[in-house]
Amino acid sequence: METTRRNFMRGIGATVGAVTVSPPAAAEEAGPRWAMVVDVRKCIGCQACTVACEMENAVPGDQFRTIVSTYEVQDGDAVHGYMLPRLCNQCDDPPCVPVCPVQATWQREDGVVVIDNERCVGCAYCVQACPYDARFINPETQTADKCTFCIHRVVAGLLPACVETCVGGARIFGDLNDPDSEVSRLVRDNEVKVLRPEMETDPHVFYIGLDPAFQGKVEGAGTLWRPKGHDEGAPEEMEGEAA
Amino acid sequence: MDVTATEIINVTRDVSWLPWAVQYFFLIGVSVSAFLLAAPGLLFGLGGWQRLGRVALIVALTTGIAAPVALLADLHQPFRFYHFYLYFTPWSWMSWGSLFLPAYVGGVVVFWWLSSRPVFAAQATRGGLWAPVRRVLAGGWLPGWVPGWAGFAVGLFTLAMALLVALYTGMEVMVVRSRPLWDTPFLPVQFLLTGLSGALGLVMLFNVVLGPRARAVETRANRLLVATLAATGVVGLAWFAIGVTGLGEVHARALDQVMDYPQWQMTAVWAVLATLIPLGLALWRPAGTGWLTGLIAVHSAWMFRWTVFMGAQAVPKTGAGLYDYAMPTGSEGWLGIIGTAGLWLALVILIDTLTPLAGTPAARDAAAARPARRDYASEGA
Numbered sequence: 040m041e042t043t044r045r046n047f048m049r050g051i052g053a054t055v056g057a058v059t060v061s062p063p064a065a066a067e068e069a070g071p072r073w074a075m076v077v078d079v080r081k082c083i084g085c086q087a088c089t090v091a092c093e094m095e096n097a098v099p100g101d102q103f104r105t106i107v108s109t110y111e112v113q114d115g116d117a118v119h120g121y122m123l124p125r126l127c128n129q130c131d132d133p134p135c136v137p138v139c140p141v142q143a144t145w146q147r148e149d150g151v152v153v154i155d156n157e158r159c160v161g162c163a164y165c166v167q168a169c170p171y172d173a174r175f176i177n178p179e180t181q182t183a184d185k186c187t188f189c190i191h192r193v194v195a196g197l198l199p200a201c202v203e204t205c206v207g208g209a210r211i212f213g214d215l216n217d218p219d220s221e222v223s224r225l226v227r228d229n230e231v232k233v234l235r236p237e238m239e240t241d242p243h244v245f246y247i248g249l250d251p252a253f254q255g256k257v258e259g260a261g262t263l264w265r266p267k268g269h270d271e272g273a274p275e276e277m278e279g280e281a282a
Numbered sequence: 283m284d285v286t287a288t289e290i291i292n293v294t295r296d297v298s299w300l301p302w303a304v305q306y307f308f309l310i311g312v313s314v315s316a317f318l319l320a321a322p323g324l325l326f327g328l329g330g331w332q333r334l335g336r337v338a339l340i341v342a343l344t345t346g347i348a349a350p351v352a353l354l355a356d357l358h359q360p361f362r363f364y365h366f367y368l369y370f371t372p373w374s375w376m377s378w379g380s381l382f383l384p385a386y387v388g389g390v391v392v393f394w395w396l397s398s399r400p401v402f403a404a405q406a407t408r409g410g411l412w413a414p415v416r417r418v419l420a421g422g423w424l425p426g427w428v429p430g431w432a433g434f435a436v437g438l439f440t441l442a443m444a445l446l447v448a449l450y451t452g453m454e455v456m457v458v459r460s461r462p463l464w465d466t467p468f469l470p471v472q473f474l475l476t477g478l479s480g481a482l483g484l485v486m487l488f489n490v491v492l493g494p495r496a497r498a499v500e501t502r503a504n505r506l507l508v509a510t511l512a513a514t515g516v517v518g519l520a521w522f523a524i525g526v527t528g529l530g531e532v533h534a535r536a537l538d539q540v541m542d543y544p545q546w547q548m549t550a551v552w553a554v555l556a557t558l559i560p561l562g563l564a565l566w567r568p569a570g571t572g573w574l575t576g577l578i579a580v581h582s583a584w585m586f587r588w589t590v591f592m593g594a595q596a597v598p599k600t601g602a603g604l605y606d607y608a609m610p611t612g613s614e615g616w617l618g619i620i621g622t623a624g625l626w627l628a629l630v631i632l633i634d635t636l637t638p639l640a641g642t643p644a645a646r647d648a649a650a651a652r653p654a655r656r657d658y659a660s661e662g663a
Binding site: 084086102103106107108109110111112113114115120121125134137138139140141142143158159160161162163164166167168169170171172175176181182234235238252253255256257258259260261262 | 284285286287288289290291292293294295296298299356357358359362363365366368369371373374375376377379380454457458459460461539595598599600601602603604605
């Protein structure tokens with residue numbers, strides 16, 4: 040099913056310029072440049088986006104195309120949470136693309152970086168090259184996997200699953216080439232930041248309200264939660280209970 | 283005010299270059315380095331290097347054949363290896379590697395065959411199960427020009443490929459800017475120097491285990507080991523100095539990522555000891571300590587790659603702290619390492635059976651006395 044969907048995506052890739060997700064006439068000539076704005080101030084860390092992505096893209100349970108990194112921050116006596124949605128940044132200069140030895144990953148004209156998982160040899164060079172830990176080897180397909188901005192939905196006129204499900208309206212998706220789009224307005228009117236700007240990858244996921252302490256590699260104690268262990272342990276516990 | 287962050291939820295990415303990759307980079311690094319050690323004696327006929335060259339060639343051959351198997355196993359879709367050739371990508375170092383690697387391994391095999399012809403011929407006269415194979419491999423059927431200039435040409439070609447393999451393996455990792463621990467021009471040099479140490483280590487071990495122990499080989503190898511270890515130390519110190527003084531931004535970031543963790547501090551202490559101890563031993567007694575300095579050198583070359591690949595992959599690119607890594611017992615972990623080591627050992631036994639390092643006394647004397655280039659010509663005649 041995964042393969043079929045991706046092949047379908049490739050097939051319709053050439054016609055993406057003609058698909059309308061409310062683009063004005065001027066933008067249609069240039070073609071869309073899809074981008075996302077994440078308003079960190081609105082994220083409540085509910086992980087609805089994480090779950091929606093898992094369901095929409097049939098991502099194996101121990102892997103994620105997107106996740107809301109959640110931190111407990113102690114500032115003196117005060118303790119608060121910090122939520123940071125992460126996904127592929129659909130960079131304009133994606134370091135994952137040139138390293139691929141078989142050209143199985145490339146950037147479409149609309150800016151979205153995609154993978155042909157029938158050509159991918161699973162060498163994981165792109166996984167190493169991504170500065171955001173956004174790529175992984177899908178244990179079911181044994182090929183590289185990542186967020187595609189749900190391009191199969193976008194070309195059908197729908198929003199990415201994570202955007203559609205976000206209860207706080209923290210994820211905003213649209214065409215950056217359209218000056219009247221909401222993402223263009225938000226990028227224009229706010230002080231937006233990107234993750235790891237020192238990598239000079241020109242990310243197209245922009246953050247509003249991003250604390251600089253979380254812009255790069257986060258200083259602090261790492262998570263102890265390993266989804267793989269959790270996933271493997273669960274059925275055994277259930278079996279034990281049933282017995 | 284003191285601010286601390288604790289990660290509650292985040293993705294833990296699995297290592298995607300598995301222990302197979304450690305094995306590949308170790309084996310291929312040792313192989314190309316061993317060929318560099320074999321070249322002065324066997325290719326250019328340099329006096330005093332022939333015996334060391336023969337031992338080094340067996341190291342280069344056995345590790346060189348085993349290395350691509352480990353590399354193939356590290357692919358998550360190994361049966362798609364032909365995509366490398368269907369979709370050649372000149373801007374990817376890995377793609378270039380798919381050309382250099384088979385060219386190098388093929389070159390080593392042919393060069394070993396041509397340079398071992400005197401041994402095959404001598405061994406064939408003894409009879410036994412392998413005699414027919416040895417007679418064929420002795421190459422009496424070859425046209426006269428093949429063992430002469432063609433043998434030398436194959437050697438030169440293989441030498442060029444060895445250098446290109448050393449270049450591509452280093453550059454392939456160095457260009458990964460997302461990992462500061464890899465993003466350093468020191469890395470290709472460190473791969474080459476530690477590869478040389480590993481190759482010298484195996485030369486000294488083979489010198490003890492496979493053949494009549496040659497003191498000259500041990501002494502020369504130990505002296506070369508002193509030079510490579512000293513150079514490794516200097517390069518390592520330079521990397522550390524540039525990072526700790528902040529002269530290099532990437533190097534400083536690399537150090538920042540790991541220097542506060544006890545496991546990395548232990549690794550640093552280990553690396554210093556693994557450099558200084560064999561260096562001291564080899565300086566103190568270049569003859570007689572080869573088996574020990576050799577063992578330490580081989581272990582250092584392997585551990586360097588383990589640290590570079592598995593250690594660096596345990597550093598999250600954006601998340602806090604370090605990822606925990608426990609090596610699985612299956613093919614993604616221990617089985618991969620043991621399997622590759624077993625394959626290499628089987629190759630050593632096979633090659634040593636076909637061309638015993640001791641050889642026949644006549645062949646050994648001939649190999650030691652005459653430049654390899656003349657050997658090809660005389661054998662072909």
